[in-house]
Amino acid sequence: MLVPISEITVNPGRREARAENIRELADSISEVGLLNPITVDCGHTLIAGLHRLEAARLLGWSEIECTVSDLDGLQAELAEIDENFVRADLSLVDYGNLLLRRKEIYEALHPETKNGGDRRSEDFRTKIFRSDSAKSFAQDTAEKLGVTPRTVEMQVQMAKNLTTETKEIIQGADDKFKKKDMLKLSRLAPEQQSEAANLLVSGDIRSMDEYQPPPASPEPATPEPVEAPPPSVPYSSSGKYYASFEESIADLKNHDKDCSYTPDALLAELDSFIQKFHREFAWYSDPFCTVVFPDISQVQFDYLQKRFGTISTAIHDLLQQMKGSRKK
Numbered sequence: 001m002l003v004p005i006s007e008i009t010v011n012p013g014r015r016e017a018r019a020e021n022i023r024e025l026a027d028s029i030s031e032v033g034l035l036n037p038i039t040v041d042c043g044h045t046l047i048a049g050l051h052r053l054e055a056a057r058l059l060g061w062s063e064i065e066c067t068v069s070d071l072d073g074l075q076a077e078l079a080e081i082d083e084n085f086v087r088a089d090l091s092l093v094d095y096g097n098l099l100l101r102r103k104e105i106y107e108a109l110h111p112e113t114k115n116g117g118d119r120r121s122e123d124f125r126t127k128i129f130r131s132d133s134a135k136s137f138a139q140d141t142a143e144k145l146g147v148t149p150r151t152v153e154m155q156v157q158m159a160k161n162l163t164t165e166t167k168e169i170i171q172g173a174d175d176k177f178k179k180k181d182m183l184k185l186s187r188l189a190p191e192q193q194s195e196a197a198n199l200l201v202s203g204d205i206r207s208m209d210e211y212q213p214p215p216a217s218p219e220p221a222t223p224e225p226v227e228a229p230p231p232s233v234p235y236s237s238s239g240k241y242y243a244s245f246e247e248s249i250a251d252l253k254n255h256d257k258d259c260s261y262t263p264d265a266l267l268a269e270l271d272s273f274i275q276k277f278h279r280e281f282a283w284y285s286d287p288f289c290t291v292v293f294p295d296i297s298q299v300q301f302d303y304l305q306k307r308f309g310t311i312s313t314a315i316h317d318l319l320q321q322m323k324g325s326r327k328k
Contacts, residue, residue, distance in 0.1 A: 009043075021051055034056070037064075038065075094171075096182075099141070100160060102141060138152045158182060173200075181200065199211065
């Protein structure tokens with residue numbers, strides 16, 4: 001249907017159309033006409049076709065052919081984002097920001113697809129067994145973009161990790177940045193990202209492979225307080241404090257110090273090791289790691305299972321040795 005151009009509104013914050021593209025499109029439309037109508041919602045807010053709309057304005061049209069969609073709100077914005085993905089002139093930063101916004105909208109529309117959702121809820125069970133149940137964000141986006149879900153997840157993580165300042169630097173000199181450089185930038189600490197990005201812009205480095213982070217300033221060495229073990233453990237371990245760092249070093253160098261194990265000392269050391277293991281092992285349940293779980297091959301899984309088995313075996317052997325050596 002024909003809609004007066006004066007009645008069509010564009011949502012604020014939408015990426016601006018490029019003047020050179022509008023001019024080219026206007027020349028084409030003046031020769032062959034408007035081949036594809038623009039898309040608006042029931043309130044005549046633009047969903048797709050900003051360049052075609054601006055080209056029509058440039059040609060002096062008062063009306064333009066529109067497809068009126070019944071989408072509204074988040075669904076309309078999602079359709080608008082998907083339409084923007086087909087544009088060839090998207091910068092790497094714009095592409096990443098669109099992915100972040102698409103993920104936010106998609107998971108708002110399909111909360112059952114979010115990781116960590118309440119899988120026991122009746123709503124989830126109802127939706128997940130429907131024939132048209134929603135795909136995950138990564139799978140749905142990958143199919144629309146013609147890439148793998150892993151690629152989508154990596155690009156989302158990259159866009160999420162880049163700081164606003166770094167994105168502004170990249171946006172101002174987009175031709176100097178390659179996707180692999182942006183990925184490596186996103187893995188740096190926030191204070192290092194802008195430094196490395198500026199070095200790329202200035203030409204001091206040609207790629208992130210040449211970037212050398214400055215050495216971290218050594219923190220003054222101070223003795224850490226020794227935490228008393230919880231009262232429920234079957235051993236005692238009294239904490240010892242030193243008046244200065246030099247005094248603690250002198251204690252370590254004391255050749256006359258009795259360093260032999262006692263049952264309490266051995267149990268305290270093993271308990272500390274177990275606590276440290278649990279703290280560090282918890283990292284592998286972080287979403288940053290779990291995102292790759294679906295891509296682990298069966299061969300890799302079998303290998304890892306065997307490696308974990310060696311830990312269990314070593315613990316079992318130590319406990320058996322300890323058990324057999326104990327006095328009756």
